[in-house]
Amino acid sequence: MRQALHRLQIHTKHKGLxxxxxxxxxxxxRQKITAGLLTIFCRHTSASLLIQENADxxxxxxxxxxxxxxxxxxxxxxxHRTEGPDDMPAHIKAALxxxxxxxxxxxxxxxxxxxxxxxxxxxxxxxxxxEIVLHLLGE
Amino acid sequence: MRQALHRLQIHTKHKGLxxxxxxxxxxxxRQKITAGLLTIFCRHTSASLLIQENADxxxxxxxxxxxxxxxxxxxxxxxHRTEGPDDMPAHIKAALxxxxxxxxxxxxxxxxxxxxxxxxxxxxxxxxxxEIVLHLLGE
Amino acid sequence: MRQALHRLQIHTKHKGLxxxxxxxxxxxxRQKITAGLLTIFCRHTSASLLIQENADxxxxxxxxxxxxxxxxxxxxxxxHRTEGPDDMPAHIKAALxxxxxxxxxxxxxxxxxxxxxxxxxxxxxxxxxxEIVLHLLGE
Numbered sequence: 001m002r003q004a005l006h007r008l009q010i011h012t013k014h015k016g017l018x019x020x021x022x023x024x025x026x027x028x029x030r031q032k033i034t035a036g037l038l039t040i041f042c043r044h045t046s047a048s049l050l051i052q053e054n055a056d057x058x059x060x061x062x063x064x065x066x067x068x069x070x071x072x073x074x075x076x077x078x079x080h081r082t083e084g085p086d087d088m089p090a091h092i093k094a095a096l097x098x099x100x101x102x103x104x105x106x107x108x109x110x111x112x113x114x115x116x117x118x119x120x121x122x123x124x125x126x127x128x129x130x131e132i133v134l135h136l137l138g139e
Numbered sequence: 140m141r142q143a144l145h146r147l148q149i150h151t152k153h154k155g156l157x158x159x160x161x162x163x164x165x166x167x168x169r170q171k172i173t174a175g176l177l178t179i180f181c182r183h184t185s186a187s188l189l190i191q192e193n194a195d196x197x198x199x200x201x202x203x204x205x206x207x208x209x210x211x212x213x214x215x216x217x218x219h220r221t222e223g224p225d226d227m228p229a230h231i232k233a234a235l236x237x238x239x240x241x242x243x244x245x246x247x248x249x250x251x252x253x254x255x256x257x258x259x260x261x262x263x264x265x266x267x268x269x270e271i272v273l274h275l276l277g278e
Numbered sequence: 279m280r281q282a283l284h285r286l287q288i289h290t291k292h293k294g295l296x297x298x299x300x301x302x303x304x305x306x307x308r309q310k311i312t313a314g315l316l317t318i319f320c321r322h323t324s325a326s327l328l329i330q331e332n333a334d335x336x337x338x339x340x341x342x343x344x345x346x347x348x349x350x351x352x353x354x355x356x357x358h359r360t361e362g363p364d365d366m367p368a369h370i371k372a373a374l375x376x377x378x379x380x381x382x383x384x385x386x387x388x389x390x391x392x393x394x395x396x397x398x399x400x401x402x403x404x405x406x407x408x409e410i411v412l413h414l415l416g417e
Contacts, residue, residue, distance in 0.1 A: 001140045001279045001417070003313055005384050031175035035142055037178055037274055039315055039380050043391030045331040051238040052230060053184040058219035059230050066210070066231050071344070080336035091330060091337050092344050099394075100380050101327040102178050102239050106144050111272045113182030116238075133389045135315055135382035137276070137415070138142070147331045161293050174411055176280055176317055190377040191369060192323040197358035197367050205349070205370050241317050243413035245283050250411045252321030253375075276415070277281070 001139050004031045008132040014123035015086070020132070021117045025110055026101045028136055036105045036138015040118065043131045046090035047122050048097040054117025067123075084088045090123030097121055105138055120127065140278050144265045147271040151261035154225070156199045159271070160256045167275055175244045175277015182270045184231035185262050187236040193256025206232045206262075213271065229262030236260055244277055263273055279417050282309045286410040290400035293364070294326065295338045297312055298410070299395045303388055304412055314383045314416015321409045324368035324401050326375040332395025334386030345401075347373045385414055 007028050012018055028038050042049050053059045071092040075081050079086040101118065103110045112118075120130060145166050151157055181188050192198045210231040214220050217227035240257065242249045249269050251257075259269060284305050290296055306316050333338045349370040349397050353359050356366040379396065381388045392395075398408060
């Protein structure tokens, strides 16, 4: 049993879902672990992680609109406003989605389903450098 | 330290929470791992996982109604409609719950609390074959 | 590769986010694991876990208010009312947040971001004894 750790840097451009399946899978497969567990950890509280459909881009657009509706940029709702109108909605969206994901590895590959993609969900309007930690354990 | 992997097939009949605690616990206990970590991964984006109370079935009914209210089958809200009126609500409900759960194992058993059950949450109206990957690591 | 398990007892006083970063980090660091994976598991269905900003307390107040708004203590909405008006909202809030978190360990420390804190989210009004299982795997 052995483990590997990697820090993946993603420069987001604006709000929305950024697919990172290729970078994550490629790194995991390079570790030559046949069976094990991959953990993906987002080191931020205004961006988060999500596994979602990677076929129809309309699904992403609808998901983004749903989260904008449930946590709108409406200053009157929030006390915390010093970091901009999109900051408190960002924390709420992060709380409703995932800071961390774990995906088993079998036959050297992530066991993702056919339509599953891994996404970094940027909740801020401005571009941000984001750091995702990848941890792989197995043999 | 060793690991075991299993693919659990669940045939859902309709929308709602399906308890899978017995199947998951039974498989985990058969691996004769005294201490370790169980990961449960759902290979779908219109079904998800949840740990919830398994005592009063009214809790499940109220949870299902809450998610139907927050993500209603209302075509006007969504661009993605080609797979039926229940498909985009399904993706939203999956985003709000879990694709993956991890549960420590101690003394050969999952450390679930007294009232905790593991559920597959089917979000589509029609019956679906669902595949859940179980990964156990420990000794 | 070795593992350690600990049961952390938290006595909550009322509804809201209780920071547990110090207790969790201190236990993890005492295990002298340089690299590995920490799993935090909440053994309850009316309390949950969350990683959120630990700088401005207004973020916590806004998060708590958001969850109170989305799952209000409104008896007419729920069938399950026998355990009090705050019980079904508690289950909904737990379903929308996390029962379990996993955080990689590198250089003997959790890889939490600068502003990330680990919180136990108490959803019941009355004080409750809560048990959190910590599982650390690594070397």
